[in-house]
Amino acid sequence: MDFPAAVNYILSFADYERMPRSAVVFDLRRTERLLERLGSPQNAAKSVHIAGTKGKGSTAAMIASILVQSGYRTGLYTSPHLLDIRERLQVDGELIYEKEFARLTEIIKPEVEAVNESGGLGELTTYEILTAIAFAYFRDKKVDYQVLEVGLGGRLDATNVVKPEVxxxxxxxxxxxDVLGDTLAKIAGEKAGIIKPGCIAVTSPQSPEAMAVLEKVCRQQAVKLVKVGRDVTWQRNSVSPGGQSFTVRGMKSEYHLSVPLAGEHQLENAATAVAVAEVLAERGDLITARTISRGIANVSWPGRLQILRRNPWVIVDGAHNGDSIRKLVQALRQHFAFEKAIVIFGASSDKNIAGMVAELSSFPDRVIVTRSHHPRAVSMERLVDEFSKKGVTPEVSENIAVALERALSVAGPGDLVCASGSLFLVAEVMQYMLKRT
Known part of the structure; x- marks a missing residue:
């Protein structure tokens, strides 16, 4: 089996990233059964498990970077990918090789078929199979730590088969x-499903409604809860288009840090990563102020306020709900000097389109709506309708290439072009800009 055949095989199963999530039955027993057949590779390394609505990928990347700089062989499992499915499986910052991906897929294929033929639980999904491959890969590479980003929710996510340190x-x-619930308390309850006895929990700042749920679960599980914003705080010192410097006051020490990512929310994520590092150090891991500083400074997390071009600025960001769009607009104003702002916007149909448009509509001088090739991409008619309700008349471009060329044709050297609303849109913009240059 070669790499393209391996990818095609994995994508032949139900993929909730490309279909309505209500059509997927989430059941951890499928993943558990598959992992048993593979010799339970999820138990071969220590785990840091990360759930949340926003920031979990960035935080996971920062934690993994700190562990690597501290001398620990570290696996990082994230989703979705932007340009290459191998982005999801990294060890010490390097993507899995195509040959290794194909080899593991060939090994896992008969076990997948055995689980599916055993009946009673439904067929394994693309994500569940990828998660099993990740665990098998990390075991083969003899990692010390595996940093695992939850795909969706937490309680029933395929990654929720580990006994984490943090x-x-x-x-x-x-x-x-549609899957997690219609209140913050219900959503928090699903996220808190990863908290297990024996671990220490670390939370970013939360709304009172969400925090109450996390506190209750930690009490029930007899788990210590470290609160970023109370136990660990941060203060921004300076900003530039390429990142920002800041100070984190931790539980044990004070850290003077810089991060190559823009936005106040990334400082929150970094403070959360520092809190995790301090917890691991308290448990005996050899993590120092220097390795924390180097880990944060060397983190890479593409597609988040990423600069693709200057003069004019071309920036992509995967914001895909109202809260993250608000943080994006704030970051663009803080980090970049520009005359006019042109926004290219597209989103998935299962998102709160009205909430995103409400946060975005007063920012740009020009809006161009478009859609990615993703099957869940919302119609441009819907986007036009939502912007019109806010008094904005957007231009319509049939695809991302047309939208980008239009934006660049009207942008002066002192202007800013930002594409956002969906990671799938961001991926297509990145692909097009790579070809264009």
Whole structure:
């Protein structure tokens, strides 16, 4: 089996990233059964498990970077990917090789078929199979730590088969309400499903409604809860288009840090990563102020306020709910000097489109709506309708290439072009800009 055949095989199963999530039956027993057949690779390394609505990927990348700089062989499992499915499986910052991906897929294929043929639980999904491959890969590479980003929710996510050292809950807001619930308390309850006896929990700042749920679960599980914003705080010192410097006051020490990511929300994520590092150090890991500083400074997390071009600025960001759009607009104003702002916007149909448009509509001088090739992409008619309700008349471009060329044709050297609303849109913009240059 070669790499393209391996990818095609995995994508031949139900993929909730590309279909209505209400059509997927979430059941951890499928993943558990598959992992048993593989010799329970999820138990081969220590785990840091991360759930949340926003910031969990960035936080996971920062934690993994700190562990690597501290000398620990570290696996990082995230989703979705932007340009290459191998982005999801990294060890010490390097993507899995195509040959290794194909080899593991070939090994796992008969076990997948055995689980599916055993009946009673439904067929394994693309995400569940990828998660099993990740655990098998990390075991083969003999990692010391595996840093695992939850795909959706937490309680029933395929990653929730580990006994973690630390459970992390990043910022909780409204998203995936068709699956997780229509209140912050219900959503928080699903995220808190990763908290287990024996771990220490770390949470980013939360709304009172979400925090109450996390506190209750930690009491029930007899788990210590570290609160970023109370036990660990941060203060921004300076900003530039390429990142920001800041100070974190931790539980044990004070850290003077810089991060190559823009936005106040990334400082919150970094403070959360520092809190996790301090917890691990308290448990005996050799993590120092220097390795924390180097880990944060060397983190890479593409597609989040990423600069693709200057003069004019071309920036992509995967914001896909109202809260993250608000933070994006704030970051663009703080980090970049520009004359006019042109926004290219597209989103998935299962998102709160009205909430995103409400946060975005007063920012740009020009809006161009478009859609990615993703099957869940919302219609441009819907986007036009939502912007019109806010008194904005957007231009319509049939695809992302047309939208980008239009934006660049009207942008002066002192202007800013920002594409956002969906990671799938961001991926297509990045692909097009790579070809264009």
């Amino acid at each position: 459970c992390v809950i990043t910022s909780i807001s409204y998203d995936h309400m």
